[in-house]
Amino acid sequence: MYAGVNDRGAIIAALYIAIAFLCAQTAYAGEHGITVSDAWVRMAPPVLKTHGGFLTLTNDGEESKELIGATSKNYGEVQIHLSKIIDGVSTMQRMESVEVAAGKTVEFKHGGLHLMLMSAKIPLEEGSTVPIMLNFRSGETVHVEAMVMTMAPGGGQMEEMDHSGHDGHHTH
Secondary structure, eight states: OOOOHHHHHHHHHHHHHHHHHHHHTOOEEOTTSEEEEEEEEEOOOTTOOOEEEEEEEEEOSSSOEEEEEEEOTTEEEEEEEEEEEETTEEEEEEESOEEEOTTOEEEEOTTSEEEEEEEESSOOOTTOEEEEEEEETTSOEEEEEEEEESSOTTSOOOOOOOOGGGSSOOOO
16 A cells, blocks of 8 residues: 555655754764764754754863864854853854863753854755864864754754844854
């Protein structure tokens, strides 16, 4: 018996979600003890050219590591940002670097540290990946394929955050 058209669509959607969840759990290990896991980019409407990137950095090495930047061939610029609430107002600050101490983990997540992927060169497609190169002060680079998803790995919904004002004219 064949599945109906609507059933096929539901099956395909379920497969994309399963693949996205599995890929988001993939870890990328650098040569000097840095492991990246749960890398994903928040799906956004095509009119938005700035997207939030999230991941987890773990330093299994003996020395502290300092993330000093990132790049992506899919974006004109990638910045490290920190969101926080000051006097009841949500703010976003550009960070020049982030330290990952030896034996520690740093999460880039909604409401805290995150990557601002600005000036998108191609539209996002749910279930696709975004290549991101993480650059450390030591000269080490770690290549990551971040899954494009509408919600955080594990199904947690995020509240909306407007990044529309970040396209190419950021001054922090």
